[in-house]
Amino acid sequence: KNEVEQSPQNLTAQEGEFITINCSYSVGISALHWLQQHPGGGIVSLFMLSSGKKKHGRLIATINIQEKHSSLHITASHPRDSAVYICAVDLGATNKLIFGTGTLLAVQP
Amino acid sequence: KAGVTQTPRYLIKTRGQQVTLSCSPISGHRSVSWYQQTPGQGLQFLFEYFSETQRNKGNFPGRFSGRQFSNSRSEMNVSTLELGDSALYLCASSFSHRGPYNEQFFGPGTRLTVL
Numbered sequence: 001k002n003e004v005e006q007s008p009q010n011l012t013a014q015e016g017e018f019i020t021i022n023c024s025y026s027v028g029i030s031a032l033h034w035l036q037q038h039p040g041g042g043i044v045s046l047f048m049l050s051s052g053k054k055k056h057g058r059l060i061a062t063i064n065i066q067e068k069h070s071s072l073h074i075t076a077s078h079p080r081d082s083a084v085y086i087c088a089v090d091l092g093a094t095n096k097l098i099f100g101t102g103t104l105l106a107v108q109p
Numbered sequence: 110k111a112g113v114t115q116t117p118r119y120l121i122k123t124r125g126q127q128v129t130l131s132c133s134p135i136s137g138h139r140s141v142s143w144y145q146q147t148p149g150q151g152l153q154f155l156f157e158y159f160s161e162t163q164r165n166k167g168n169f170p171g172r173f174s175g176r177q178f179s180n181s182r183s184e185m186n187v188s189t190l191e192l193g194d195s196a197l198y199l200c201a202s203s204f205s206h207r208g209p210y211n212e213q214f215f216g217p218g219t220r221l222t223v224l
Contacts, residue, residue, distance in 0.1 A: 033213070041146075041197050043215040086152065095142050095203060095211050096165040099152040 003027050006087050006100035013107050019074040021103045023087030026068065033097065034061050034072050035086040043086075046072070077107045111136065113202050113216035121222045127188040130219045134181050134202030141183040142213060143175060146197040155198075158183055159205075187221075195223045 005024045013019050023032070034046040047054050047061040049070070054061050058077075063070040074081055087100040114133045122128050134141050143155040154167040158177035175185040181202075187194055197220050201213035 031211070035215075041199075041218045041220065043199060043201075043218075045212060045214060048212040088152070090211065094165050095140055095157045095159075095201075095213065096154050096167070097142070097144075097152075097213070098154070101151050 002101070003098050004087055004089055004100040006085075006103050008103060009101065011103055011105045013077050013105070015078060015107055015109050017077050017107075019077050019081075019105065019107075021072045021085050021087075021105070023070045023072070023100055024068060025070075025087075025089050025098075027089065027091060027098075029089040030092045030094075031090045032063055032070050033088040033090070034070075035088060037084040037086060037102070039083075046085075074105075079107045079109050081105060082107050113200060113214055115198075115200055115216040115219050117219060118217065119220050119222075121224060122190050123224050124190055124192060126190050127186060128190060128221060129184055129186050130198055130200075130221075132183045132185075132200035132202075132216055134183070134200075135214055138202035138204050138214075139181050140203045140205060140211065141177055141181065142201045142203075143183070143185050144199045144201070145169075146199060146218075147193075147195070152199075155185065190223045192223050195221060197221075 031050045036044045058075045060073040084102040086102045088097040140159045142157040146152045157165045177183045197218045199218045201215045203211045203213045
């Protein structure tokens with residue numbers, strides 16, 4: 001069993017829809033990262049969080065440490081949001097990230 | 110401020126050769142981590158350097174090695190290349206490895222193809 005599980009693996013949405021991607025982990029962590037990867041490879045760090053909730057534009061990330069669960073929400077989705085979204089956990093201030101398998105999101109116009 | 114840069118961006122090698130990849134972190138960042146991404150295994154941690162010292166190493170054979178220089182630039186080396194080493198190699202830099210200072214910023218990656 002992977003230490004970091006993401007769901008769904010694939011997601012197709014219509015433009016404007018509210019999107020949720022989930023991440024569950026089974027180990028103690030110091031922080032959780034949400035990353036975005038577009039075709040071609042480049043990875044962008046969206047959020048790093050260790051508690052509560054963060055918001056940046058149309059993106060919202062939440063984490064529940066007790067339940068070992070995090071969600072990434074995209075409001076008013078747009079085709080440019082189409083990408084792979086990856087959850088990664090840091091086990092303890094190590095910068096040694098363990099990654100989920102990613103969620104491939106396609107937003108159709 | 111310039112982002113993380115990696116060179117070269119693309120590389121083709123043959124089995125048995127060795128390769129060196131370079132990563133220049135964001136100015137002021139002292140931690141550099143390396144990751145391998147393959148379709149089969151996804152993203153996997155290779156190693157992390159902080160202030161010229163390797164702090165952590167992932168589960169990779171000894172053919173994979175790295176180092177960090179005093180200016181925080183880092184190199185990774187893969188010797189005796191195998192077909193399975195074909196991957197996207199990403200480096201990421203952060204200011205530190207502690208607390209709120211370890212948000213990692215990724216470079217564009219080096220795509221290595223082993224023939």
